[in-house]
Amino acid sequence: MVNETVKSVSTQNEDATNANQDVTMVISKMQKALRIKPASEFKPDYGNDKEKMSFLADKTKDIEREISNIVQNNDLYGAVGVSGNVVINLREAAKNGIHVYGMEVNREHGKDERQTGESLLSDGAQMWLNVITYKVAKLYGFGIKKLANDKDDKHSPQDEDIVLLDGHGRMNFLMQYDVNDWPVVYAHFPSKDALSYYNLSKVMETINVNIKTWTTSNYVQKRILQEGDKTHEGWVRINNLIKRGYNYQAACQLTTLGTDRVMKKDVNGGDAEHIFSNYNDAVYVSEILINRFGEKEDKVVKTKEFTKEVSFLWQKLQKIGGNSYATENMVEFIKCLPEDKVIEIKRAKKTNDGVSKDVNRTKILNALFKDFITHKNIQLGN
Structure with a gap:
């Protein structure tokens, strides 16, 4: 009788131990699920691709110099330097002879271009555009193209011209009108990644892929x-x-x-x-x-x-x-x-x-x- 009682108590203790372990595992999983990942852990994965990182480091310096150049020529671009970046007034730049081009490789725009463009004229440009200069586009080997509604057939691309990374549809709509009829449209250079590189290919992917599922x-x-x-x-x-x-x-x-x-x-x-x-x-x-x-x-x-x-x-x-x-x-x-x-x-x-x-x-x-x-x-x- 005593042995049976001891055995019963032992079984109960084992069950309790297993139950506690199960609860501990559940709590641990919940804690992991609820854990907020520190911002410092979000970094692009370049692995050990030293050639890639060397390329990005060199191009980052080139872009930094280009941003500095635009800030110094603020009258030409209607530009203001902001925390290592620059904000450009595209209407002011266009009035001063700066031409606006699109990226040769860019997703085609749908039926919303007209609706969005009309909103620009009636309600103002509420979202800023993402741009680089033609000089930077050449550094990355990016092809550019004249926007479909651009009526200027004589201008050839110059280093100081603007190339759109984002905003092709909006600017193409505005190109139908005289620059004096444009609303004020602001644009800025892209941001650096978490490792302080300008990775423009990734920028283009981020701009597009998070908007609509890619084919x-x-x-x-x-x-x-x-x-x-x-x-x-x-x-x-x-x-x-x-x-x-x-x-x-x-x-x-x-x-x-x-x-x-x-x-x-x-x-x-x-x-x-x-x-x-x-x-x-x-x-x-x-x-x-x-x-x-x-x-x-x-x-x-x-x-x-x-x-x-x-x-x-x-x-x-x-x-x-x-x-x-x-x-x-x-x-x-x-x-x-x-x-x-x-x-x-x-x-x-x-x-x-x-x-x-x-x-x-x-x-x-x-x-x-x-x-x-x-x-x-x-x-x-x-």
């Missing part, structure tokens, strides 16, 4: 920004085709001669030389294709299915004769397409039995290709 094509723009003048021209071509209204997958296929889009993981870290191993052939074939079909409202070459089929047929030729053989024959094939068949492909529509216009277009293309290889006595095999 893979946006990450193409990010890669171009990160790599600057070292970026492979394939990325630039994909980006430019998208700006011309091409579907992302079509732009990829016309730049790689692949049968699919360049996936996000490859955009973010893939070997560009591998991704664009067929780049020169792709450019040649696609330019002949675009020239043959045009870029009008039928969008034959701007959508994925037709360009996918062209890449597929090129790959068939490549398997039996290599790149040069495939490209030579594909270019000949495209150039020899009968005009009536080109028109038929462009005008293809969805049939009554539900076959899409894309399928009909590829059927016509394949029939023509079969005739071509038969005439050329080309044996593709399986």
Whole structure:
């Protein structure tokens, strides 16, 4: 009886100990969840990339000197120095001959540009813009572009001109009006990161990615920004085709001669030389294709299915004769397409039995290709 009592008490003590341990674990987890991370722990992760940090250190000094230069020329920019940064009056700067440009790589603006622009004129500019100078853009290898509504075709970019990192839509709207009709629009240089570097590629990512979920094509723009003048021209071509209204997958296929889009993981870290191993052939074939079909409202070459089929047929030729053989024959094939068949492909529509216009277009293309290889006595095999 005594042994049973002792055993019972021991079991109760063990259960209590386990319960206490469980409570302790729960409290510990709650404390960790409630812990506010010290501000000092928030730092960008550059790892051991000494080359990257050396680049940022050098460029940070250059930007600091540029900010100091603008403050010293405050009459030109309507500028005021503030805690190591500078605030610029863009209306005053524009009146004094400073030109405003946009970034070549920048997300396109939607239907809100007009609404936002009208608000600027009626309610004033309540949000400041983020800018650099053209001199700084060159240091980072950033391309710039004239804003769509800029009517000045004679001005060439000067070091002192302003380049927008943020505010493209707002400034493009104002460019429709005489500068004297602009509201006062303030802008400042970007801020340093927690390690006191000016990392402008990260600035562009932060400005954009936290506003709207990025598509893979946006990450193409990010890669171009990160790599600057070292970026492979394939990325630039994909980006430019998208700006011309091409579907992302079509732009990829016309730049790689692949049968699919360049996936996000490859955009973010893939070997560009591998991704664009067929780049020169792709450019040649696609330019002949675009020239043959045009870029009008039928969008034959701007959508994925037709360009996918062209890449597929090129790959068939490549398997039996290599790149040069495939490209030579594909270019000949495209150039020899009968005009009536080109028109038929462009005008293809969805049939009554539900076959899409894309399928009909590829059927016509394949029939023509079969005739071509038969005439050329080309044996593709399986």
